Amino acid sequence: MLLAGVSGHVLNGFIDRLNPDDRYLASISPSNQGTYVRTRFDARHHAPFAPGGNGIKLMVIGDSFAKDLVNAIYEGPLANRVQVSTHQIAAGCGNLFLTRSIEDQVTNSYPVLCRQDGRYNQATVQELIRQSDQVWVASDWQAWDAALLPESLANLERTFGDKFVIFGTKNFGAINIKKMLATPAPKRHQLQNQISETSRMINRQLAQTVDATHFVNVSDLICGTPVGTSGECRVFTADGRLLSYDGGHLTVDGARELGAKLIDVPAIRNALSF
Template identity: 30%
Template sequence: MLRKAALLLASMVTIGWVSVAMAADSAVQGNLLEAADTKASGEYAFSQCRQLQGEPFDARSNQKKAVIVGDSYACDFINSVQENGYLKDYQIRLRFIPYNCQTVAGEDAAKFIEAKDRAFCAKPERADSLERAKAQIQEADLVIFASRWKPAIAAALPQTLHQLGLTPQQKVVVVGSKFFGKISVRQYLRMPANELKTLQNEVDAEEAKAINAVLAKQLDKDVAFIDPHALLCGDDTSCPLFTDDLNLISYDGRHLTKAGARYVGKVLFQHSVLRQM
């Protein structure tokens, strides 16, 4: 009888663990399917940007002023801030300059935009510019540049910062590039949760690591540089795809899911100069 009771108890425990594992896998699959909806994920990625884009600072507010300048990676950065409640002491504004419209400041700006993109980039309702953003940038206490940096723009960034007329009293932060590689939700749906936890993607070093090395070398010491690739992926060319609680970090390899924004924000703010802000 005792042996039968022990076997029955063991079977019940086993069934319980299997049920828990199945429930966990089911939750992971649900999260994956939600992240795979690129329309919904894209709407999340840009919704905060639209609210902050081009808004002036409130002159009646006693809060400090922060302006974030960049492309869709700046939107990711804003989502990382909002998901974690960072920079609460600041009015946060965005100057959105699409990837194809990235320029340096000064007379040579136009040559950094391809001919096919110049008409689009010239429309203020579609794309901001450093020239139009300059006055608000000079007004801010904190200026954060975050982009999927083009090599030529990264190389010229010190010159750009000089042209913008920033003062020693302003805090200036440059957030480097990030890349999580090709995302294959269909493949992940076939994998058990314990494999997803350690899954990493091989990524092209030129996408983020090489450009971040240029930024780190070029920028003056009074500009704080944050290397997302180093903080999230380490010193190699493979990057994790899932948070510790098995949520997909990026839905397309470049832009963050809601869970990914929360995760990346904590990494950036807890392990860089941003923790002081």
């Protein structure tokens, strides 16, 4: 029994017995995927822009959804066209640049972390923003900070110039690997999940309050159709690879899918002169 247990662990649960589609799904590790999401973003934390270097100077600010954007950049055609620097503002802190306190809105367990991130108040962050050609602001927006975003964007543009692009939230519904493995591959690859109404509502709110030249609806980009009309989003790429491993964050295949679409977004294409 001990030998069988050790063998199963070493052979990843005898995963080689499965067909390629099932083997791919069964091999997905949330821990490994989480590492993939954060590695590039964290490595570019407050990275200086090379003076006279090639590529547009791009600052990406936000939480783990901003980390998905950095992966989309490096997995897509933008990779060789931009220099990237990053700044983290944790989800729940409010990705906002305001002249008044929002401490009463921040989750009780977050104030210390939020002060550590510093939002936009650090001198290093402000200097990088000034040097940037464009700044991408992304977050798992909640209703309260989405409501304050127009005020924040106005403050940012007044202080640093018209260089900001706001990225909406995204959601792929519940991702249940075990349930997927029990579904034949052809049906599995056609799966569409219902997107949470909260996510859809917040994206509608952002689209109504942020000028179209400054807003990117990430859900619409990935799902392929305006989510507001169907409330559903595909879960797999055309060749049967998962877009998200946890319902919110992108796999490498999801990042490639988004990266290929970002270059055609008017708010990005026009500002980056492609």
